[in-house]
Amino acid sequence: MNDVVRKFNVLFLAVFFLFMLLLLRLTELMLVDGPLYARAAEHISDKRVSVSGSRGWIYDRNGLPLAKNETVFRLTFLDEGLSREDVVALAAKLEAILKTLPRDQNPVYNNRVDILRALDVGWRYVAKTGDEEKARAAIQRLREGTPFRPEEWELKEAPLSDPRYVPRTIPVDLPPEVVFRLEEEIGEYPGVRIETAARRVYVYGDLAPYVIGYTRPVRSTSSKERYDELLSLGYKPEDPIGEVGVEAAYESVLRGVPGTAIVRSNALTREQTLTVEREPAAADNVVLTIDARFQRTVETILAEEIGRINATIPDQKRDPVKEALAVVVDPWNGDVLAMAKAPGYDLNCWNNLDRPECYKEVERGFFNPLLDGKYPPGSTFKPLTVLFGLQKGLVGPNEKIMSTGTYRIGTTVKHDYKPGGHGPTDGLKAIQESVNTYMYEIGMRLYRRVGGVKPAIETVRRFAEPFGLGAPTGIDLPGEGTFLPGGGTEVGRIADMMIGQYDFYTPLEIAQYAATLANGGTRMRLHVVRSINEPVENSKGPGPVRYPIEGEVLNRVDVDPRWIAYVREGMRRVTQPGGTAAAAFAGAPVPVALKTGTAQRVQVTVPGTNRVRYKYDTLAIGFAPADRPEIAFAVIVPGVYSLSGNTAAPIARRIVDAYFGAEPPAPLEPVTKAADRDRAKE
Template identity: 30%
Template structure:
C-alpha cells in the first residue's frame, strides 16, 4: 500500500535532521576539547615558566606572621622592693621573607638602611669588624659580569657550587679590591649587610640597638615602607637596681646576636622560641627561664603584590614574664656585703698581713627552719686594680677545707656508729702513726676529755680517735694502724652528706659545686678528714650543715625564690601569687635526738666557755656554733722542685641564733690568711656583725609591721 505523499515528506525531513545532529555534537566536543587544551597549556606555562614569580606574588599577598619581644619578668626581694627591672632599648630588626632572600637583595637593603643608621660609630672598631672576605663578597656582588672570568673552565669542572664560590672569592685580588674607596660610609654598608646575613627566615634579628640614637630610630621608623623586612621596635634589657649586689645570682642572658644556644636549639625551638630569642644562661635567669620569658606579641601582616603592608592585626596579645619574689631582704643583703668588705679590708691592711695571699671573704646567712637564703656575700680583693669586687657566686662555686667547723658531724657519726656515747672520755695526747707527722690538738687538753669538752675546746685528737674506731683500727704509738678498714672513708662521708657536706645542697640554681673529695686513702688522711682538713666544702654547704644541727637534724633545701607572681599593675609591687614554694625537707639525719641535743649543747659552750668565748664575750645575743682553722700550705717550684714555700690558714665560723628555736644560721670562710694570731679575729668580726645586723633589721621590721597594724586599725 502506497504511503501518503505528505507522510513521505515528513520521513525525509526527519532523516535529514538525524544526519545533522551528530555533526553538530562533534563540533561541540571538538570546541570543548580545544578550550580545555588551551587551559592546560596555559597552566603549564604558569607552572613551568612563571611558577616562581607566581609563587612570589602569592607569598607577598599572604598574611605573614611576626613576633615582637616583651619584657621579662621582674624580681623583688622579700619586702616586695623591686631589685631587677627591665630597661627599654630601641632596636632596628630585620625579618627575612618566608622563602628567603638573595645576597643582592640584602646588599641593596643594606645600602638603603645605611642612609639612616650607622651601626658601628667608632672607625677603628669598624675597621676591625669588616674583614677582607666581607670586601671580596661586596666586590663579587657588584661585579657579577666579571665573576665568570675569575676561574677557567678546567678549574670549575671538579668544583661543586660551594667550592666554586670559595675559589672565586680566593681569586679576587687586592687589585680588584682597590677599585673601591673603602670609606667609613661604605664599610657601614658592609657591617649592616653582615647583620642582615645573620638573620633566620621569619625570625626577627636585631641589626642594631646599642648606640642607636633617637634620631636614627625615628628616621628608620619613618621609612619602614621603603625598607622591606625592617622594623623599628622596643627591645628590653635587664637593669639591676642594687649596684651588683646579688647580681651574680640573677644570672645572664644571651645577647641579641647570640640568640638561643645552638647546642640546645632543638629544645628551645620545640618550646616555641625562635633563633634570635634571648634566653637565660646562668643563675635565676636560667633556672626560671620558663617563668620569666613571657609571651611574645604576634602580629599578622598583610602585604600587596608590591610588598607594601596594607593591613596588620594583633593575633596574640603580648604579656611580659611572671615575677619572682626572693627570700632575700636586699637591705640586709647590702649590709652583709658592706660588713664582709669592711672586715676583709681591715684584715688585708693589717701590718701583720705580709703573706699577700689573703684575697677573699665569704658568708652565707639562712633561715635554718625554712631554708630561706637571707644573704649570700663574697668579696674579693683585686690587687691588680686595688679594688674590692662583689663575687658572691664564690659562696656556691668555691670550696675550701674548713677545719674544725665540721667536728659536730664527726661526733654525731661516732655516736651513731656506736664507737662513742654521751659522756665518753678519751685521752687528748698526741697521736703518732708510723711514717706520718705527729697528730695533735692546738694544745694539750688533758689525759681524759669528754665529748662535750672535745667540741667546746676543738680537740683534734678526740675526733681522730673517733675516726680510728670507725675504721676498726688498733692504734699503737709509732706503728701502723692495724686492722684498718678503708671503707671508713665512705662511712664518714655518708654521715657528712646527711648534713649537706660534700653533696649539692639543692639550691634553686642551675649549677652548684659539691666540693672536692680527697682521693688518697692513706690512713692518716682519715684523721684529717675527721677535722675538716682533707675534703673541701662550699660556704653554702657549711651553712646548710650548721642549719641542720640547729633544726634538730632536719636538712632544709635552700631557696632563693619564695613565690612566682603575676606581673604587677604598675604601682611598683608584684601581682597576685601564682605559686608559693613551701619549705622542703631534704632528709632527716639518721641519728637519735639525744645525740643531736648533745652536740647542740657543745655548740653553745663553744661560745660561752670554749674556743669562741674570748671573741664573743659579752655579746648581746645568744649564739651557738663552731670555729675552724685549717692549715693551707703554699707550694711553688724551687730549682725545678715543687716544694712548700709558705703556710697559710683557712679560717671558718659556723653558728646560729638563738640557741633555742634558732631563726638565723650563718657560715663564714676567710681562706688563706697568714698564721699571725692578730688576724685570727676576721671571721669572728664578720660573724658578730652579721648577727647584730640581723637583729637590727628584725627589730626594724617588727616596728614597721606594728605601725602598719596601728594605721590599719585607724
C-alpha cells in the same frame, strides 16, 4: 588557481580562529585570572612569627624589685631586597647617625662594618689584611673613632644568620633626640623601623649576682643546635633567655607568654602587613627569699673584712686574700636569706660585654663558688665527729680523753694547735677548744672497730650525708656541685677525716649542715625563691601569690636528740670565755652557737721572700640565737696565712650583729641614682 585560493582561504580561516582563541585566552588571563597571577607573580606568602611577651620581674622577699624591664627604642631592619649598593649606602647612613652617640652608650655599632654585620643581609666587610689579629685591631680602631677607609675593606658574601623575613635588630638604645631625627627622615632608610624593646635591668647592679643570674639574647647562644631549638620554641633572636641563677632556673616562669602575628610579604620579602593573631601575655613574677638590704650588708661586710685581713695580717699584703663567701639561711624552712661572695660583679655588664671594664667584671661570674666551690670544712666538721662518736658508742658524754698536744698513728705524729695539749677533754671541751687529739681518738677507735681505713671513712660519710655534707642541698639554682672526696688510704687519713681535712664540700652544703644542727636534725631543702606571683598592671609590686614555695623536709637524721643537744651546747661554749671565738663574740646581741675551722690547703713561698708558709681556708659555722635559732650560717675565707679566730669569726660576728640590728645596714642604692650622683660630682 581555484584550488590555490581555496587552500589560502582555509589557511586564513585557521589562522583567524587560532588568533581569536589566543585573544580570548589573553582576555581571560587579564580580566579573570589577572589578580591571581599578579599575586603569584609577587609570590605573596604568609609567615607566622612569634611576638614576645613581657619578661617577669624578680623581687626580694620584701617586694623590692631586683630585676625589671625598661622600655627602650631600637632600630630594626627588614630586608626589602636591597641591592648590594643600596645596603652599603644604608650602612653608611646609619653610621652617620649612630656614631653621634657617646661611646659609653654605643661602643660597637658606631661604624658601618659592625652595622652591616648586624643588618645580616648576606654581605659583610672584611679587612683586606689577611692577618686575623690585625683585622681585629682594624675593627677596634673603627669602634674607637677612626674614620672608615674603603681601600682597607672589601665586601664579601656571608651566610644569613636567620631567614630574610625575620627582622634584624641593632642592639643600641636610642636617646629621644635620635629617635625624633630618625622619625622625620625614616623614608631615607629603606627597611629600617624604630621599635620599642624591653631591656633587662638589674636595679642594684652587683647585688646578689650569684643568686639572681642574668639573661643573654638568644642570638648569643654558642650552640647552633640550641639556637635552632629555641627558635622552634617561639623565641626570637633578640629575646632574652636566662643563662644562670634564678633567671635560668625559672626561665619557664619568667619568660613572657609569646603571641603570634602573620607577616605577609612579596617576592622581595617586603613586609606589607603585620596582623596580630594572638596577643602576647606578661610572665609571672618571682619573689626571692633573699632580703636585699641584708644581702647588701653581708656583701659589704665581706668586702670590708677582706680589706682588713689584707691590711693587718703579715704576708697577706704580699699575697692578698682574693675572696670571701657567706651563706645565711632560715634553719626551719630552708629560706636562703643571704648568699654572698665578695667581690661580686655588676649584672648589667652582661648587656655591655664590648666594654673592656665590663668584660673584666663578668669574668667573676663565669664560676659560682657558692654553688660549686669545694672547700675542706676544717674544724667545723668536729661537732659532727663528736656526734658520730656519741651515736656510735665510741665515746661517752662524760668520758675524758687526755690531750697531751701530740697523737701518734704508726710512725706519724699529729698535733693539737695548742702546744702541750688541752689536758683531760670531754666532747664539750673538745668542741669549745677545738681539740684535735680527741677527734683522732674517735677516728682510731672507729678504725679498730671496722678493721680498715676505707670502711671507716665510708662509715663517717654515710653518717654525714643526712646532715647535708656529701649530698645535694636541693637548691633551686642550676649548676650545684657536691662534695669532692679526699684521697689516700693511709691510716692517718681517718684522723684527717675527723678534723675536716679530708673531704671537700660546697659552701651550700656546709650551710645546710649548720642549719640541720640548728633545728635539731631536720635537713631542709635550701631554696632562693619564695613564691611565684601573678603579673599586675604597670608592674606595681610582685602581684598576688600564684603559688608559694614552702619549706621541704629532705630527711631527718637518725640520731639520739640528747647527742644533738650535747653538741649544740659545745658550740654555744665556743663563743664563751675559753672558746676559740670568745673574743670575736664578746658582747654579741644574742647568744651564738659557733664552730670555727682552719683547713690547711697548700704550702707556698710568700711572694717577694724566701719564706715557705702554709695557706689556710678559714671557716665559721653557727646559728643564733643559740637556744631558738632564727638563722644558721657558714662563712669561708680562702687563702689566709692565719687562723680562723681572727678572719672568719669576726665576719660571722658582724653578720649576726647585722641581722639582729646591732650593726646598721649598708646603703642600698639603685645603680641609676648612684650614676646620677657620680655625674653630679664631676
